[in-house]
Amino acid sequence: MPSAAKAPTAESNRSSLSQVCRLLGFPGDTAAPRGEPHxxxxxxxxxxRLVSQGEPVEALYVVSEGHFKTFVADETGHQLVLGFPTRGDLVGADALFEQRHASYSVALTEADVVVIPFKALAGLGHGTGEFEPLLYRAISREIVADHSLRSLTSTLGAEARVARFLANFAERCGSRDAPATHVTLPMTRQEIGSYLGLTLETVSRAFSALAEAGLVDVAQRELDILDPEALRVLQKVHGSADTNRAPGRRTAPAPVAATRPIRRNVTWVDMLGAAA
Amino acid sequence: MPSAAKAPTAESNRSSLSQVCRLLGFPGDTAAPRGEPHxxxxxxxxxxRLVSQGEPVEALYVVSEGHFKTFVADETGHQLVLGFPTRGDLVGADALFEQRHASYSVALTEADVVVIPFKALAGLGHGTGEFEPLLYRAISREIVADHSLRSLTSTLGAEARVARFLANFAERCGSRDAPATHVTLPMTRQEIGSYLGLTLETVSRAFSALAEAGLVDVAQRELDILDPEALRVLQKVHGSADTNRAPGRRTAPAPVAATRPIRRNVTWVDMLGAAA
DNA sequence: CGACATTTTGACGCTGGTCAATATTGGTGG
DNA sequence: CCACCAATATTGACCAGCGTCAAAATGTCG
Structure with a gap:
């Protein structure tokens, strides 16, 4: 991997507040670039490990480079992967409650993070008042992403989940609106499965199916995205017998546009009833 | 339901900061109960609806009384239930990112919430600096709860999920370390199913099974908890990918220091361990 | 009382979990 | 340098949990 082979140490060992803002994806919020703390x-x-479950919180982190996996481990040693933080992601937000980390975070690759001392938050450093809203937004984004994942796992089938995951991951790898066409997956099939609520075998099968459908080209950890759009839209591949039906053309089937005229009394029901 | 039939208006139309603290479950943090804002x-x-998806955020809310359901609705109208906030829960945390609510919250019962104006946060009212850490903790708790739910749904089978849900719900209903023996479920089977990643039929069947097992007594929305302990412990484990085979080393006390030469991808395997 | 929403129960089948065997990579030791 | 080994990945066969379809019972509201 010739990725960060360039100037790894030169990238920085300290960042300004505004740099952290940009890193987090909030370019506008940089307000006081003066003698702000670095x-x-x-x-x-x-x-x-970057942080360990149960460990008292010393700092929050913003990933600057590399890939992590965060997971919780229950009493029996089983582990559930919660996410794969990478550049721009916040790590450790779950520790603000109870001042103890609620999950592990280990690096999957050579990594570099920005350290945000806990003191800067709890010590009510009002001098850093500029980045409090920033933190709020970053933490809130964690929640939104979490909900988005839940929506994904409870709505889509196995193959679609994997497809979306790959599309998503490639997207987050390509740094600036560059969907990234080739990536080296830093995690195992098992970890992907744990993250998506599947087994490693199912993940592997999904990979094969997506490859056979021509959406990706995957060999071990090396992944080529051939059709990013289809990956993101895909609902089902489900081709055991008639996979090669229409080669080259694979768009999503017409979804059900069932908006039944349900009438009940109050306002909320309009969306309640639609369920199914 | 004769619940809040008593003195509904008399309970309060304003709360002090310390009252909000107690409501959120942080009784210690009440520091400046003086002329603090109400x-x-x-x-x-x-x-x-308390809040609607996409709506610009005006305030956050802390539930004081009653039950809500929060959910997201995708483009097709299908909805995914994210939670059932009740007394002490924060509503609207997902809106801090992008200043727009990312979910709906509708009351399932007569309800009462404390309004925390968004201004009090974004306007960086340092006069209210006392409750900023509080908010951090509350939001962080959202994340922890979310992870806990994901852990639940990806490890347990249908019946166990429902069992845990009921135990959990009854627990949160009984206000003070009172497990609550009888509750009236404010939500439908479908909503429970959406929340737990099941269908309404499966939820119904699980109810019947739990009733037949003598753990609960359920008739429509009326629920009696007969064996709270069994509900919480019940595990029909059916899902998890990893089986812990390696009986020897389970604890991974290896400190953050270099444990051993890292070959490509390994070393953290101590806790990944047993994974396969 | 009648229409509708919610719940319950049953039968059937598909998705995906489980078990198992093999292949491939990459590190280690002789 | 090559054989060996552990970890990971791939693939197949089997089957069961739970989703789907369907129908009936019970509750609720106008």
């Missing part, structure tokens, strides 16, 4: 960085080697 | 309340009738 945040230190911290490097994490692959396989090393 | 927050107005707002009543919501069953079936009425």
């Amino acid at each position: 945040f230190l960085h911290r490097r994490v080697k692959p396989g090393h | 927050f107005l309340h707002r009543r919501v009738k069953p079936g009425h």
Whole structure:
């Protein structure tokens, strides 16, 4: 992987507030670029933990480079993958409640994070008042992403989940509105499965199916996105017998536009009834 | 339901900061109970929306009385239930990102909420600096609860999910360490199913099964908890991918320091361990 | 009382989990 | 340098949990 082979150390060991803002994806919020505090960085080697479940919180982190996986481990040792934070993502937000981390975060690749000392938040450093709204937004985004994932897993089938995951991941890898055509997956099939609520075998099968459908080209950890649009739209591939029906053309089938004229009394029901 | 039939208006139309703290479950954090600002309340009738998806955020809310359901609706009108906020829960945290609500919240019963004006947050009212950490904690708790739910749905089978849900719900209904033995479910089977990632039929069947097992006594919306402990412990485990085979090493006390030479991808396997 | 929403119960079948065997990669030791 | 081994990935066969379709019972509201 010739990714960050360039100038790894030169990238920075400290970032200004406005840099962190941009990193988080809030370019507009940079208001006071003056003598604002600079945040230190911290490097994490692959396989090393950034935070551990139960550990008292010392800081929050914003990923600057590399990939992580965050997961919880129940008493029996089983683990559930909660996400794969990468550049621009906040790590450790679940620790603000109870001042203890509620999950593990380990680096999957060589990684670099911006350290946001907990003091800067709890110590009510009003000098840093500029980035409090920023934190709110970042944490809130965690929640939104979480809900989005729940929606994904409870709505789509296995193949569609994997497809969306790949599209999403590739999108987040390509740094600036560059969907990224080729990526090296930093996580195992099992981790993907845990994240999506599937088993590793099902993930593997989904990969094969997507490859056979011509949407991607996957070999082990190497992934080529051939049809990003189809990946994102896909609802079902489900081709065991008639996979090659229309080669080259694969668009989503017409969805059900069932908006039944349900009438009940009050306002909320309009959307309540539609369920199914 | 003769619940809040008593003195509905008398309960309060404004709350002090410390009262909100207690309501949120952070009794210790009440620091400046002096001339602190008082927050107005707002009543919501069953079936009425507290917030709507896409709507610009005007305030956050803390439920004081009653039950809500929060859900997202995709383009086709299908809805996914995200939670059933009740007394002490924060509503609207997902709106801090992008200043627009990312979900609907409708009252399932007669309800009463504390209104926390958005201004009090964005306007960086440092006069209210006391409750900023509080908000952080409350929002963070949302995330933790979310993860907990994901863990639940991806590890347990249908019956176990429903069992845990009922135990959980009854627990949250009984106000003070009172597990609550009888509750009136404010939501439909379908809503429960959406919340747990099941269909309404499966939920209904699970209810019947739990009743037949003598754990609960359920008739329509009326629910009696007969064996709270069994409900919480019940595990029909059917899902999880990893089976812990390696009986030897379970604890991964390996500190953040370099444990061993990292070959490509390994080393964190100590806790990934047993994974397969 | 009649229409509709919600719930219950049954039968059937598909998706995806489980078990199992093999292939491939990459690191280690002789 | 090559054989060996562990971890990961792929693929197949089997089957069961739960979604789907369907119908009937019960409750609710106008």
